Amino acid sequence: MNFRKQVARGLALNSSLGRSITFCMVVLLVAGIATSAWTLTRSWQKEVADTERDAINLSVSQARQAEDTFLQAETALRDIRRNLPATGINDINNHQFNNYLSELQQHIPQLHGLMVYDPQGNMIATSFGKIPAQSNNSDREYFIYHRRNAHGSIHIGHVIRSRSTGDLVIPVSLRISDSAGGFTGVLLATVKLDYFRHFYSYFELQNRDLLALLNTDGNTLYVRPFADDVINRNLSASPLFTQELEKKDRGNGTWVSALDHVERIYGFARLERYPLVVAAGYDKPALWASWVKESLPDLVLNALLLVGTLLMGAIIFRQVRMNVRNQNELAELRDELTSINHTLQLMALADGLTGLANRRQFDLFLAKSLKASALKQKPVSLIMIDIDYFKHYNDYYGHVAGDNCLRAVGEILHKLQLNTRDLIARYGGEEFAIILPDTGPEAALFVARQAVNIVRGAQIPHEQTGSAQGTLTISAGCYSITAELNADEAQRLKEGADKALYQAKVQGRNRAVAATDAMLQKA
Numbered sequence: 001m002n003f004r005k006q007v008a009r010g011l012a013l014n015s016s017l018g019r020s021i022t023f024c025m026v027v028l029l030v031a032g033i034a035t036s037a038w039t040l041t042r043s044w045q046k047e048v049a050d051t052e053r054d055a056i057n058l059s060v061s062q063a064r065q066a067e068d069t070f071l072q073a074e075t076a077l078r079d080i081r082r083n084l085p086a087t088g089i090n091d092i093n094n095h096q097f098n099n100y101l102s103e104l105q106q107h108i109p110q111l112h113g114l115m116v117y118d119p120q121g122n123m124i125a126t127s128f129g130k131i132p133a134q135s136n137n138s139d140r141e142y143f144i145y146h147r148r149n150a151h152g153s154i155h156i157g158h159v160i161r162s163r164s165t166g167d168l169v170i171p172v173s174l175r176i177s178d179s180a181g182g183f184t185g186v187l188l189a190t191v192k193l194d195y196f197r198h199f200y201s202y203f204e205l206q207n208r209d210l211l212a213l214l215n216t217d218g219n220t221l222y223v224r225p226f227a228d229d230v231i232n233r234n235l236s237a238s239p240l241f242t243q244e245l246e247k248k249d250r251g252n253g254t255w256v257s258a259l260d261h262v263e264r265i266y267g268f269a270r271l272e273r274y275p276l277v278v279a280a281g282y283d284k285p286a287l288w289a290s291w292v293k294e295s296l297p298d299l300v301l302n303a304l305l306l307v308g309t310l311l312m313g314a315i316i317f318r319q320v321r322m323n324v325r326n327q328n329e330l331a332e333l334r335d336e337l338t339s340i341n342h343t344l345q346l347m348a349l350a351d352g353l354t355g356l357a358n359r360r361q362f363d364l365f366l367a368k369s370l371k372a373s374a375l376k377q378k379p380v381s382l383i384m385i386d387i388d389y390f391k392h393y394n395d396y397y398g399h400v401a402g403d404n405c406l407r408a409v410g411e412i413l414h415k416l417q418l419n420t421r422d423l424i425a426r427y428g429g430e431e432f433a434i435i436l437p438d439t440g441p442e443a444a445l446f447v448a449r450q451a452v453n454i455v456r457g458a459q460i461p462h463e464q465t466g467s468a469q470g471t472l473t474i475s476a477g478c479y480s481i482t483a484e485l486n487a488d489e490a491q492r493l494k495e496g497a498d499k500a501l502y503q504a505k506v507q508g509r510n511r512a513v514a515a516t517d518a519m520l521q522k523a
């Protein structure tokens with residue numbers, strides 16, 4: 001048996017019930033798996049959507065906070081510019097102005113310092129109170145920027161290390177111009193990088209979650225949780241600058257960070273007043289791990305449900321298989337009983353010695369033939385056959401040989417060319433009978449003679465017949481009637497054939513005789 005057949009039998013697939021149950025189980029399983037997959041996918045998508053919303057909210061709030069931080073610095077610078085002597089910055093009273101700057105700085109905690117530079121880059125006032133010996137900042141980017149650009153807007157530069165204190169600061173600067181628009185110096189407010197460092201550390205973020213403040217040209221100002229070596233790194237190739245900010249000022253996206261190659265779900269927001277952008281990024285692999293951990297009970301439950309369904313299916317299959325097996329066994333038993341019944345029926349209707357129809361079958365067949373004859377009004381004939389001198393045969397050869405002889409005569413008679421509807425029977429003892437439905441007297445006598453001739457022709461030795469041949473012969477008597485209904489026609493037919501047989505014996509045996517009216521009238 002090949003594998004497919006084994007599986008089919010194992011699952012009781014060879015029954016229609018088995019197939020129906022298999023179909024239902026497969027539908028249930030597929031539906032279960034599909035539902036679980038759909039639910040889990042939806043749950044993960046919701047997790048990602050929630051995170052995207054969190055990221056954009058965080059970036060927007062931090063952009064707002066950065067905006068306020070730099071706005072305070074700008075306001076301070078604009079105040080300073082307003083308070084510069086109308087005659088020019090060279091007329092600044094150093095001591096007084098330093099105090100003013102110092103006081104202003106103390107009110108704005110994120111400020112590292114406030115400074116005033118002349119057109120040559122020399123510091124002429126500072127909130128630190130004392131102007132250092134080496135204080136020329138004409139090489140600084142912001143200074144060069146303002147010398148070249150005549151506009152009076154705020155400029156936020158890249159992170160620098162303060163020459164006064166060595167701290168990392170973000171320079172916020174404003175150009176000072178004379179009434180003709182000529183360059184007369186630079187006002188500088190430095191914002192502490194640590195201010196953002198501390199501020200960003202307040203948020204409860206995972207290890208690799210990111211919060212960054214960047215210039216819109218892609219330069220990093222501060223990126224939590226990275227070390228200071230990423231400061232001033234150019235990230236202009238990041239999708240944030242190449243794709244997202246090109247399209248909108250705030251939004252979200254997922255990309256792999258250029259800093260550490262970790263995939264993050266980002267939210268970003270551009271500051272309204274300043275060329276800065278804030279990005280908040282959530283570690284996607286960590287989010288996945290935490291989601292898997294949270295979804296584990298659901299996963300296990302779903303798996304258990306599926307296993308339960310499979311087990312239930314297996315139990316049902318087992319029952320169906322047992323059912324089918326029982327049914328098959330019952331069918332086999334029924335077939336066996338039918339066959340035994342058939343054999344018993346045959347045994348009940350067959351003669352044990354010769355295998356011909358027995359007396360019981362003879363009677364049944366005769367009754368049936370007579371009824372048909374009465375209904376169709378067609379003749380039915382009976383030939384009675386008796387072995388001649390069979391007592392002598394038994395006496396001479398013994399009863400065992402007598403039995404064999406009976407069997408041989410049965411076989412010989414069986415070879416007669418009869419119609420299929422005719423019946424040869426052992427009538428009893430050494431007597432045989434042939435019933436010929438739809439057969440008249442001439443045809444019956446012809447068959448009877450054939451029987452006599454064929455037995456004689458077989459030349460079975462019989463020493464005790466008194467004849468010269470010394471072989472076995474039979475005598476036959478036949479009679480035909482067209483039966484009437486409701487009459488004991490069997491008796492009439494048998495008596496007629498018997499009388500004819502008697503005449504055959506009387507006339508010298510080894511012959512066939514048909515019953516005549518004269519014979520029948522003789523009592």
Ligand SMILES: Nc1nc2c(ncn2[C@@H]2O[C@H](COP(=O)(O)OP(=O)(O)OP(=O)(O)O)[C@@H](O)[C@H]2O)c(=O)[nH]1
Pocket residue numbers: 386387388389390391392394398399400401402403406428429430505
């Ligand atoms: N071996 C054997 N003999 C049987 C069987 N049935 C009947 N017989 C014998 O058949 C013999 C019949 O003898 P009878 O009725 O006297 O007739 P017959 O000797 O054949 O003489 P006729 O009929 O006058 O020619 C008896 O000896 C029975 O014992 C049987 O089944 N086997």
